[in-house]
Amino acid sequence: MANASSSPDAKAGPAGRPSVTIKKYANRRLYNTETSSYITLEHLAAMTREGRDFQVFDARTGDDITRSVLTQIVMEGEAGGQTMLPTSFLRQIIALYGDSMQSMVPHYLEASMAAFAENQASFRDAALKPFEQLARQNLAMFQAATEMMKGGMLRETAARSTDKPGKRPAPSTDEVAQLKEQLAAIQARIDGLKG
Structure with a gap:
């Protein structure tokens, strides 16, 4: 029978940080001795994903119940729709x-x-x-479209400057603002694809 008082609080876990001692009480509450707070199975799942090592002890008997708590986390994940263990695999485990x-x-x-x-x-x-390749292709298309739009606007501006005065009215402030917004939206899409 393991004793919680002899638990290896100072033992280093896989991430190099000390192993955390968790106590499970009769009311099924879990107590994290490192943070001096009650936690849930979701907290333990998050700690596992972060690489934190922990041991769970029955608060009354001092028995190490880490394995059964980890199994409970897996079963709750499976029941919650996050299935990872195929039925055939579970049957094989049971058969063994x-x-x-x-x-x-x-x-x-x-x-x-x-x-x-x-x-x-x-x-x-x-x-x-495959997704990276698709993102690169989309990025290239957006950049080409942006260059075409910029080139078209430059040609139009150049054509206006060579036109005789009075033939074509200068763009209004609203039109310029609208074009700037469109260019900003296209640039934001390109930047989003780069990230």
């Missing part, structure tokens, strides 16, 4: 309980997830490449 291979499964899953985490950047790059 009590099987002679059961002791191998945790090591296999840990190694698989570690490999996935290492390759995550490559997966993201591969998934985003």
